[in-house]
Amino acid sequence: MSVINTHEKRLSFAKKSARAWQNYFDARNLLPGINLSPEQIAVVMQEEDQMLINGSAGSGKSLTLLYKLLKVMEQENEPRRILYCSFNTTLIEDAKKRRDQSERYQELKGKHTLHMNTFHNIAADILKEIGFQNAEYMRVSLANLKSKEEQITRRTMALVRSFMSSPAHEALPTEQKLYKTHADSFLKDEILWMKANGIITEEAYLECERSGRGSNPRLTKEQRKTIFALYQEYQAFLKRDFHNHLDLEDYALLLLAHIEDIPESLKYDYIFVDEVQDLQAMQLKALVKLAKKSLIVSGDPKQRIYKRSPFSYRALGLFIEGRKTRNLNVNYRSTKQIMKLASSIQFMDEENDRRDDVQYVREGEKPIIAYCGTTVKQNKYIIGQIELLRKTEPNASIAVIHRHDSDSDAVRRCPVYSELQRHFHVITANDYGRHFDLNSVRKPIFYTDAYSIKGLEFDYVFVIHFDRQHYPNEKRLQELERLAGGRTGSNYEADEEQIRNDEKKLLYVSITRAKKRVWLTYTGEDFKKISPFVRDMYLSDFEAHGFNAKIYGKKE
Numbered sequence: 001m002s003v004i005n006t007h008e009k010r011l012s013f014a015k016k017s018a019r020a021w022q023n024y025f026d027a028r029n030l031l032p033g034i035n036l037s038p039e040q041i042a043v044v045m046q047e048e049d050q051m052l053i054n055g056s057a058g059s060g061k062s063l064t065l066l067y068k069l070l071k072v073m074e075q076e077n078e079p080r081r082i083l084y085c086s087f088n089t090t091l092i093e094d095a096k097k098r099r100d101q102s103e104r105y106q107e108l109k110g111k112h113t114l115h116m117n118t119f120h121n122i123a124a125d126i127l128k129e130i131g132f133q134n135a136e137y138m139r140v141s142l143a144n145l146k147s148k149e150e151q152i153t154r155r156t157m158a159l160v161r162s163f164m165s166s167p168a169h170e171a172l173p174t175e176q177k178l179y180k181t182h183a184d185s186f187l188k189d190e191i192l193w194m195k196a197n198g199i200i201t202e203e204a205y206l207e208c209e210r211s212g213r214g215s216n217p218r219l220t221k222e223q224r225k226t227i228f229a230l231y232q233e234y235q236a237f238l239k240r241d242f243h244n245h246l247d248l249e250d251y252a253l254l255l256l257a258h259i260e261d262i263p264e265s266l267k268y269d270y271i272f273v274d275e276v277q278d279l280q281a282m283q284l285k286a287l288v289k290l291a292k293k294s295l296i297v298s299g300d301p302k303q304r305i306y307k308r309s310p311f312s313y314r315a316l317g318l319f320i321e322g323r324k325t326r327n328l329n330v331n332y333r334s335t336k337q338i339m340k341l342a343s344s345i346q347f348m349d350e351e352n353d354r355r356d357d358v359q360y361v362r363e364g365e366k367p368i369i370a371y372c373g374t375t376v377k378q379n380k381y382i383i384g385q386i387e388l389l390r391k392t393e394p395n396a397s398i399a400v401i402h403r404h405d406s407d408s409d410a411v412r413r414c415p416v417y418s419e420l421q422r423h424f425h426v427i428t429a430n431d432y433g434r435h436f437d438l439n440s441v442r443k444p445i446f447y448t449d450a451y452s453i454k455g456l457e458f459d460y461v462f463v464i465h466f467d468r469q470h471y472p473n474e475k476r477l478q479e480l481e482r483l484a485g486g487r488t489g490s491n492y493e494a495d496e497e498q499i500r501n502d503e504k505k506l507l508y509v510s511i512t513r514a515k516k517r518v519w520l521t522y523t524g525e526d527f528k529k530i531s532p533f534v535r536d537m538y539l540s541d542f543e544a545h546g547f548n549a550k551i552y553g554k555k556e
């Protein structure tokens with residue numbers, strides 16, 4: 001006993017002195033069952049003011065970021081303000097669950113002020129403190145984002161339509177008049193794009209490259225003058241008729257415009273950002289300005305599923321070239337078989353030209369692609385599979401991912417949801433943080449969209465809607481066709497390719513949520529209704545149920 005005590009005392013003394021004199025951090029036993037790899041430890045130990053942690057889905061980016069945060073909490077002797085933030089709410093809820101499992105965190109939490117929240121809520125907090133009481137907190141989920149967008153669409157459509165039938169429009173020189181296709185949701189998209197990228201002066205707008213906006217409907221330089229006037233009118237309209245209402249894209253802009261008014265005590269010594277690819281340029285720029293000492297970001301461009309225009313980190317004040325960008329290469333989440341299927345999806349962006357199935361720690365069964373004919377048959381199939389899984393692994397976590405536009409739509413319309421509910425305790429994104437508890441008597445199933453499941457993981461995943469209508473989303477393609485005036489319209493192909501690419505990212509995110517096995521299911525009057533994305537996949541990488549895969553899949 002006394003020998004152990006002496007040994008422990010010595011060890012503790014050694015640790016204390018090491019801590020005092022150098023970058024000592026014991027990364028063992030921080031979280032149950034996790035031993036970081038040397039490559040992950042190197043990233044945790046690397047001290048930088050700014051840094052980017054890159055890697056494929058499941059390579060431990062979030063985990064490494066959390067370890068870096070715990071390291072700061074342990075090594076900083078003075079109380080610090082620390083922020084861990086991301087774009088959507090479920091991810092923050094998940095990170096908190098993970099953090100709370102760490103005993104070291106429980107010991108350290110009283111030492112510093114740690115905020116873990118979405119970008120929007122953090123921005124709202126600061127804005128309220130400096131006098132913007134109109135800033136609102138919100139749960140960032142696909143459903144809430146959609147409903148905010150719909151509100152803006154209604155307002156901008158009313159504005160542009162009444163303008164187009166007004167004498168003022170009539171009096172414009174022909175080249176500045178708008179086209180009919182500008183009367184729909186175009187103004188909403190354009191205004192949100194301008195705000196997200198901080199292009200809000202007339203000069204900047206007239207000069208900028210409208211990158212990331214697609215080419216349909218067309219907008220000439222002369223027409224931009226008209227659009228800018230409408231933007232100004234829209235802003236005045238929000239002020240006048242909606243009590244200074246803020247669009248979500250205004251939060252970052254306001255922070256930047258008032259950065260001098262934000263007291264140092266509200267800024268953060270350390271900021272950690274997970275899933276940085278989800279943030280818009282101005283949001284990241286605001287975080288750069290709010291970080292007093294250090295800003296560490298982690299992400300994966302293959303998982304960029306929100307619309308975002310390309311930007312350079314450098315232009316936003318983030319200098320992460322060379323050794324300050326670190327890549328994690330080993331996959332710890334999914335089996336080799338799951339990553340092989342995900343990795344076969346072909347993207348057009350060069351930055352996504354990366355193999356994700358080279359280094360893995362587990363193997364498992366091949367993914368299944370199942371054609372079920374009718375929805376009734378599909379429900380029976382999924383429910384049967386889940387019941388089997390529940391028998392053999394009662395504590396397995398299970399998710400069903402749909403491709404509806406939002407959870408509320410899905411709940412209202414989707415027969416899969418109602419049938420799952422008849423058999424299981426089904427949790428949707430709004431209840432994930434509070435109610436998804438595998439220790440409860442009624443084991444939950446998570447039923448959600450690809451946006452809300454971002455950053456999370458489950459033992460078994462069912463990706464439904466693997467058909468032509470949903471991957472790629474038919475509504476998006478029809479909208480493009482209308483805006484381009486047909487499929488042969490100008491630049492239709494480039495815009496279509498962009499949509500397909502975005503939709504593939506959703507599929508990549510969904511497949512890579514699975515740890516042990518993934519199912520892709522679809523329905524339709526015949527098996528040919530399968531998503532064209534199956535053509536990217538190798539025959540040897542999946543089991544085909546109910547259809548002849550040979551006519552689609554690639555041979556290795």
Ligand SMILES: Nc1ncnc2c1ncn2[C@@H]1O[C@H](COP(=O)(O)OP(=O)(O)OP(=O)(O)O)[C@@H](O)[C@H]1O
Nearest residue numbers: 034035036037057058059060061062063332333455
């Ligand atoms: N060294 C490790 N030992 C054991 N498990 C690990 C290790 N590194 C990561 N994991 C586990 O692998 C899974 C994926 O990790 P994490 O969520 O951090 O990946 P990620 O790169 O952030 O993924 P995504 O991009 O999909 O969000 C988690 O369950 C994590 O606990």
